[in-house]
Amino acid sequence: MKQFRGFVIKEFYHIFRDKRSLFILFGMPVAQILLFGFAITNEINNVDIAVLDHSKDATTEEIINSISASEYFSIDQFIEREADIETVFKQGKVKAVLNIEKDFSQKLIKEGKAYVQIITDATDPNTANTIFNYVTAILQKYQSTQNKSTEFPYQIVAQTRMVYNPELKGVFMFVPGVMTIILMLVSAMMTSISITREKELGTMEILLVSPLKPFQVIVGKVVPYIFLSVINAIVIVVLSIFIFKMPVEGSLFLLGLESILFIVTALALGILISSIAQTQQTAMMISLMGLMLPVILLSGFIFPISSMPVILQIISNIVPAKWFIIIIKGIMLKGVGLWFIWKETLILLGMTVFFIGLSVKKYKIRLE
Amino acid sequence: MKTIGFIIQKEFKQIFRNKGMLPIIFVMPMVQLLILANAATFEIKNIKFAYLDNDRTPTSRALLEKFNASTYFNVLTDYASGKKANSAMLNGDVDVVLEIPPYFERDLIKEKQNILGLTINAIDGATAGVESVYVSQIIQSFNKNLRTELMQVSDNSVKPVQITTIPSFWYNETLNYKTFMVPGILVLLVTMITLFLSGMNIVREKEIGTLEQINVTPILKREFIIGKLFPFWIIGMGLLTIGLIIAKLIFDIPIVGSLALMYAYTSVYIFVVLGIGLFISNFTDTQQQAMFIAWFFMVIFILMSGLFTPIESMPKWAQAITEFNPIKYFVEVMRMVMLKGSSFTDILPQFAKTLVYAFIMNGLAVWSYKKQE
Amino acid sequence: MEDNKVIEVKGLTKMFGDFTAVSAITFDVKKGEIFGFLGANGAGKTTAMKMLIGISKPTAGEAKVAGFDVASQAEDIKKNIGYMSQKFALYDDLTVRENITFFGGIYGLTRARIKEKTSELVQELGLQDLTDKLVGSLPLGWKQKISFSVSLLHEPKIVFLDEPTGGVDPITRRQFWEMIYKSASKGTTIFVTTHYMDEAEYCDRVSIMVNGKIEALDTPKKMKEQYKAETMNDVFLKLARG
Numbered sequence: 001m002k003q004f005r006g007f008v009i010k011e012f013y014h015i016f017r018d019k020r021s022l023f024i025l026f027g028m029p030v031a032q033i034l035l036f037g038f039a040i041t042n043e044i045n046n047v048d049i050a051v052l053d054h055s056k057d058a059t060t061e062e063i064i065n066s067i068s069a070s071e072y073f074s075i076d077q078f079i080e081r082e083a084d085i086e087t088v089f090k091q092g093k094v095k096a097v098l099n100i101e102k103d104f105s106q107k108l109i110k111e112g113k114a115y116v117q118i119i120t121d122a123t124d125p126n127t128a129n130t131i132f133n134y135v136t137a138i139l140q141k142y143q144s145t146q147n148k149s150t151e152f153p154y155q156i157v158a159q160t161r162m163v164y165n166p167e168l169k170g171v172f173m174f175v176p177g178v179m180t181i182i183l184m185l186v187s188a189m190m191t192s193i194s195i196t197r198e199k200e201l202g203t204m205e206i207l208l209v210s211p212l213k214p215f216q217v218i219v220g221k222v223v224p225y226i227f228l229s230v231i232n233a234i235v236i237v238v239l240s241i242f243i244f245k246m247p248v249e250g251s252l253f254l255l256g257l258e259s260i261l262f263i264v265t266a267l268a269l270g271i272l273i274s275s276i277a278q279t280q281q282t283a284m285m286i287s288l289m290g291l292m293l294p295v296i297l298l299s300g301f302i303f304p305i306s307s308m309p310v311i312l313q314i315i316s317n318i319v320p321a322k323w324f325i326i327i328i329k330g331i332m333l334k335g336v337g338l339w340f341i342w343k344e345t346l347i348l349l350g351m352t353v354f355f356i357g358l359s360v361k362k363y364k365i366r367l368e
Numbered sequence: 369m370k371t372i373g374f375i376i377q378k379e380f381k382q383i384f385r386n387k388g389m390l391p392i393i394f395v396m397p398m399v400q401l402l403i404l405a406n407a408a409t410f411e412i413k414n415i416k417f418a419y420l421d422n423d424r425t426p427t428s429r430a431l432l433e434k435f436n437a438s439t440y441f442n443v444l445t446d447y448a449s450g451k452k453a454n455s456a457m458l459n460g461d462v463d464v465v466l467e468i469p470p471y472f473e474r475d476l477i478k479e480k481q482n483i484l485g486l487t488i489n490a491i492d493g494a495t496a497g498v499e500s501v502y503v504s505q506i507i508q509s510f511n512k513n514l515r516t517e518l519m520q521v522s523d524n525s526v527k528p529v530q531i532t533t534i535p536s537f538w539y540n541e542t543l544n545y546k547t548f549m550v551p552g553i554l555v556l557l558v559t560m561i562t563l564f565l566s567g568m569n570i571v572r573e574k575e576i577g578t579l580e581q582i583n584v585t586p587i588l589k590r591e592f593i594i595g596k597l598f599p600f601w602i603i604g605m606g607l608l609t610i611g612l613i614i615a616k617l618i619f620d621i622p623i624v625g626s627l628a629l630m631y632a633y634t635s636v637y638i639f640v641v642l643g644i645g646l647f648i649s650n651f652t653d654t655q656q657q658a659m660f661i662a663w664f665f666m667v668i669f670i671l672m673s674g675l676f677t678p679i680e681s682m683p684k685w686a687q688a689i690t691e692f693n694p695i696k697y698f699v700e701v702m703r704m705v706m707l708k709g710s711s712f713t714d715i716l717p718q719f720a721k722t723l724v725y726a727f728i729m730n731g732l733a734v735w736s737y738k739k740q741e
Numbered sequence: 742m743e744d745n746k747v748i749e750v751k752g753l754t755k756m757f758g759d760f761t762a763v764s765a766i767t768f769d770v771k772k773g774e775i776f777g778f779l780g781a782n783g784a785g786k787t788t789a790m791k792m793l794i795g796i797s798k799p800t801a802g803e804a805k806v807a808g809f810d811v812a813s814q815a816e817d818i819k820k821n822i823g824y825m826s827q828k829f830a831l832y833d834d835l836t837v838r839e840n841i842t843f844f845g846g847i848y849g850l851t852r853a854r855i856k857e858k859t860s861e862l863v864q865e866l867g868l869q870d871l872t873d874k875l876v877g878s879l880p881l882g883w884k885q886k887i888s889f890s891v892s893l894l895h896e897p898k899i900v901f902l903d904e905p906t907g908g909v910d911p912i913t914r915r916q917f918w919e920m921i922y923k924s925a926s927k928g929t930t931i932f933v934t935t936h937y938m939d940e941a942e943y944c945d946r947v948s949i950m951v952n953g954k955i956e957a958l959d960t961p962k963k964m965k966e967q968y969k970a971e972t973m974n975d976v977f978l979k980l981a982r983g
Contacts (some may be wrong), residue, residue: 020652024660032667039686042410042494042677063531089538090710092700095680099536113530122537123703125545126410127678130494133501136533140504143531156476156511158466160486160500163457168493170681181667189663193656281568282388284659289392289560292666293400293553297407302676304495306414312407326460333491334458374846382834577828583796584824584901585847586816740815741797 003212007220011194015224025190029182029232030239036178037244041170042302044130048076049096050088055104063116066142067098072134089121096120096131164333171244176328177301179236180321183259184266184295185288187229191270192287194221196280214363218356222267229263249335258331258345262324265348268355269320275362295321323347371587375595383599393565393603394610397557401550401611405619408549408676412498417441418462420453420485423472431468431510440502453487463489464499476514539624539707550619551702552675554611558634559641559695560666562604566645567662568655569596570737575655583739593734597642604638605631625705629712633701636722640694643729650736669695697722747772747899747930748793752802755788762788764953765802770932772898775925777944778934779973781981784950786934787827787903793932794824794901807898823892823900827907829884833877837868837887840876841894848895855894862890882913889920893929900924902933906940918943941973949980956980 016022049067053060068075076094079085088094099117101107107114118135120128165172198204207217237255240246248255270287277283297303298312299321305313316322323344330336330344338345384390417435421428435441444462447453453465467485475482486503490496512530540547573579582592608631615621645662652658672679672686673695679687690696697718704710712719748770755763763785770776780786791797793806795815804811807821831840838859845855863872866886876884885905892900902921906914918940925931933944941947941961948958957964957980961973970976 018654018657020657021654021660024657024664028660028664032664035668035686035689036671039682039689040671040677041681043681044494044678045681047678047680090704090708090714092704092710092714108529108531113532115532115534117534117536119536119538121708122540122543123548123707124678125537125540125543125548127680128537128540129410129412129543130498132533132535132537133498136505137497137501139531139533143529146529155481156484156507156514157481158484158486158504158507160488160503162488162490162496162500165490165493165496168490168496170493172490173492173494174677185663185667189660193659197656278388280655281572282392284568284655285389285392285564288564288659288663288666289396292560292663292670293404293556296670296676297404303408303410304412304492306416307409307411308407312403315403316407329491330458330460336458340459371847371849374843377846378832378835378839378843381839382832385834576830576833577826578830578832580796580828581824581826581830582847584794584819584822584826585844586819586849587847588816740795 003210004216004220007212007216008223011221011224015228025186025228026232026235029186030235032182033175033178033236033239034243037171037175037240040174040178042126042130042173043168043170044072044127044134046074047072047096047127047131048094049073049098049131050077050079050085050094051075051098051100052079052082052085053098053100054102055100057105059105059108060100063100063139063142064098067135067138070134070138072138085119094121095124095127096135098135171246172333174302175240175244175246176325176332177299179233179240179328180262180299180325181295181301182236183229183233183263184321184324185291186232187225187263187266188270188273188287188291189284190225190228191222191267192273192277192283193280194225195271195274196277196283199278200280214360218271218359218363222264222271222356225267226260226263229267230260233259233263246332248332250331250337254338255328255331258324258327258341258348261345261348261352262320262327265320265324265352265355268352268359271359272355272362275359295319298322300325318351320348320351369591371591372595372598375587375592376598379596379599383603393561394607397561397607398610398614401553401557401614402618405546405550405553408553409545410495411543411545412495412502413440414442415440415464415499415502416444416462417464417466418444418453418456419446419465420448420450420467421446422470423468425473427473427476427514428468431507432466434506434510435466438502438506457487457489464503466503477518546619547621547707548703549675550615550621551706552673552699554608554615555695555698555702556670556673556675558604558607558611558638559669559698561607562600562638562641563645563662563666564659565603566596566600566642567648567658569600570646570649571652571655571658574653589737589739590734593646593730593737596646597639597730600642600645601635601638604641605635608634621706623706624709625707626709626711629715630702630705633705633715633719633722634698636719636726637694637698639726640722640729643726643733644694646733647729647736650733650738669693672696673699675699691721692725694722694725745771747808748776748804748806748932750793750802750804753789753792753799753804754801755785755792755797756800761953763792766950766953766955768948768955768958770899770930772930773925773928774945775921775931775933775943777941777947778932778950779938779941779947779977780934780936780950781977782936785953786950789950790901790903790932790934794822795819821898823895823897825888825892825900825902825905827903829881829888831876831884831888831891834875836873836875837863837879838872840887841891844891845894850895858894862887862894866890882909882916885909885913885917886920889917893924897929899930899932902931904935905933906935906937914940938974938977939972947973949977951980 051064067073085097097119099119101115104114118132120131122128162168241248273287274283277286298316298319305316327341327344330341419432436443456462465487472482488496488499537543648661649658672690672693679690701715701718704715746769750766750768752765752767753763754765766789778786792799792811793804795811795818799812806818809817841859842855845858863869906917921931946960948955964976968976968979970979
């Protein structure tokens with residue numbers, strides 16, 4: 001036990017003596033979460049659109065006003081001809097063009113319906129779809145205020161209740177994801193270099209000859225990084241709560257425990273990578289190149305997993321980040337207790353055991 | 369001048385001899401491109417939908433049938449009580465719950481207004497907003513048909529006005545996310561590889577001691593840097609080419625604009641990334657530090673590139689920061705040239721900014737490389 | 742500058758913050774000499790050498806190597822000197838031939854000349870079977886010899902060797918010094934640092950650095966007389982203690 005303690009202390013020294021890396025390990029996650037919490041959102045704001053108004057009457061003016069009044073849109077310019085649509089899109093100046101048909105008011109009064117074509121630049125399909133839906137919503141609202149004066153029979157109205165995030169704040173969706181991504185990448189990166197550095201320096205042989213059991217070496221390497229990552233996690237959670245006003249509907253204690261679990265999972269993954277890689281360079285490339293995009297894309301951080309093809313939904317199950325995001329959102333936004341997230345917790349636990357087990361096995365092989 | 373040739377020769381030999389790294393440089397990105405391009409979609413479909421039918425009449429069933437028929441919604445089940453529904457939503461089993469009040473059919477026929485309860489999991493605010501629009505569209509269309517049926521007799525009664533919006537999605541009629549995502553992800557992969565390789569390169573020579581040896585030779589700083597840039601530039605362009613071939617063959621991404629223009633732009637772009645990498649490499653003492661710093665910038669560049677979340681949605685100060693994000697320009701140029709067929713004059717601002725950026729970063733890389741401390 | 746002196750050092754100093762690594766050293770090296778720059782680990786030898794080869798700027802004092810000033814004409818110096826670093830800096834992942842080609846090319850040798858030099862080197866060292874093997878797979882002694890030969894590819898006037906014989910067996914060390922003699926006999930000046938005091942006997946003149954200062958400078962014979970010592974090792978011990 002004493003040898004183990006000595007080993008862990010040595011690992012601590014390594015880390016704390018490298019001031020530059022320390023600065024990066026602590027400073028960067030903070031800088032990133034601040035940056036991303038404010039910048040990453042898919043709420044649309046002040047999207048530039050153009051208007052091609054074939055009618056130019058009182059009604060169309062009201063419609064255009066209701067759109068420009070909304071915080072979502074900003075009318076960049078009015079165009080006069082259909083041919084101009086292509087030009088403004090090619091120049092990249094606007095994301096959508098409102099094409100209002102001729103005799104709009106008359107058609108509305110006489111026939112009871114009129115059309116607005118919403119032409120969107122769908123090279124960014126998500127924004128295009130959102131723009132279409134939001135413009136539609138604004139027009140529907142306008143429509144219903146027009147219809148409000150009269151009580152129509154046979155009217156079905158839906159009264160909507162947005163739960164867990166009534167103000168539809170973008171941060172609620174993204175901050176848990178950002179927290180997870182940063183914790184995961186930093187943790188995996190830190191440990192992936194740890195073992196390969198010993199290999200390259202040659203000190204690995206010393207460890208192999210020592211009376212420390214392989215399991216102790218592996219765990220000993222993980223322990224100091226747990227402390228570092230926990231500090232990181234605390235800072236990130238505190239920032240989320242106070243600066244981004246994330247609620248903590250559920251138990252802070254449970255959040256803490258689950259975070260520690262996730263950190264250990266990520267660290268264990270890093271150790272596994274480094275036990276496979278031959279050089280520091282390879283280890284770093286794998287943990288960065290290999291993890292970054294899959295974690296961002298398959299964890300449900302930005303893209304809903306349910307919208308992905310089935311194969312990818314299955315693959316996403318092996319991304320630890322996916323489970324932790326569910327856990328965080330559950331605890332912070334929905335206020336659930338362990339009863340609702342026991343499945344995800346168990347999965348993370350299982351992954352950790354698997355990663356560590358595999359690392360110990362690889363390490364043992366070297367002994368033979 | 370000839371010296372550069374010798375450096376290039378050495379770098380290529382070292383890269384291709386490194387058997388462990390080769391799959392990481394060439395195979396890993398392409399595998400990721402193939403798999404992940406399918407992942408990046410905001411299409412909102414398979415919405416987990418459930419209902420509480422407190423009416424259980426033909427009319428209420430007809431309304432629910434509309435949801436069943438819709439491709440947006442995945443009707444999972446009905447719940448016996450509000451409590452069960454809430455519990456299911458807490459568990460993540462369902463995201464949208466529609467509650468039909470009792471006497472729904474009766475009240476409709478009596479010409480009264482009817483209010484349905486709609487509960488939406490709003491953690492993803494934007495998606496919730498869109499889901500809400502989808503639901504109201506279905507309800508409205510059902511409402512309209514119902515009204516037409518019930519009002520067959522008197523057609524002098526006042527009808528509500530209806531403004532109908534028609535969508536028209538240019539350059540990507542089917543809202544195929546891949547059209548947008550594949551070039552974007554390709555950009556990210558090329559950027560990552562070139563940044564990490566160049567970032568670690570000089571530091572590694574520092575760590576093993578060969579850099580000192582080189583500093584004692586009469587080699588010029590710029591010869592050294594150029595010699596280091598070139599092989600990685602070739603790799604970057606090579607990756608781009610393979611990626612584009614995959615994009616066309618496997619994903620059938622349209623390439624509307626000029627391929628030559630894209631290559632021209634990419635060649636300048638890669639120099640920016642390499643310049644950043646070499647600059648980082650000059651300032652760090654260990655490969656570990658270099659990688660951490662490169663990673664820091666990479667994550668910021670990726671998330672703030674406009675590829676996953678629109679730049680227009682960011683606060684003004686964040687948008688200002690993206691001016692320094694080379695990926696942002698690449699994504700814009702890709703979209704404009706590849707998908708819209710924009711010309712050189714259209715992308716001139718991005719091209720010019722990227723060119724200036726390339727000069728500055730590589731100038732910094734040469735300047736910050738000290739042969740004599 | 743006297744025609745004979747290839748290295749002239751006057752009051753050369755290097756400070757890192759408050760710490761003085763090299764303190765106002767003054768000495769000369771004559772053409773064709775084998776000059777031993779001795780001292781314990783940490784005495785300042787490597788720091789001093791780094792200034793002479795133009796990769797470290799002096800804090801004070803001046804020095805001229807091959808007629809060029811170390812502070813302002815470092816790049817000119819580099820054209821005229823060869824260097825073998827403590828880590829034998831050859832590329833482990835390149836073959837012997839490839840290393841020679843690379844460094845030869847950096848020094849401006851034509852491809853034809855490089856080819857000539859390569860076969861010369863291979864012959865001299867008996868490397869015929871090893872030419873296309875990765876340097877990383879070779880034993881330390883071989884790396885050392887190849888490194889030395891590479892530093893001479895461009896036939897420089899002066900060669901700086903930093904602890905060139907670290908970690909190899911006595912026979913290999915002996916062979917290495919034979920290579921040094923051969924080079925010196927052709928007129929190359931050899932500036933070598935070492936902490937192996939017995940190697941001092943092989944030099945024409947030696948200087949001994951203690952804590953950044955040169956405490957002694959003379960031929961090994963005269964130094965032993967002066968300090969009444971049997972071996973250079975004893976000379977050093979006496980100096981270090983005093």
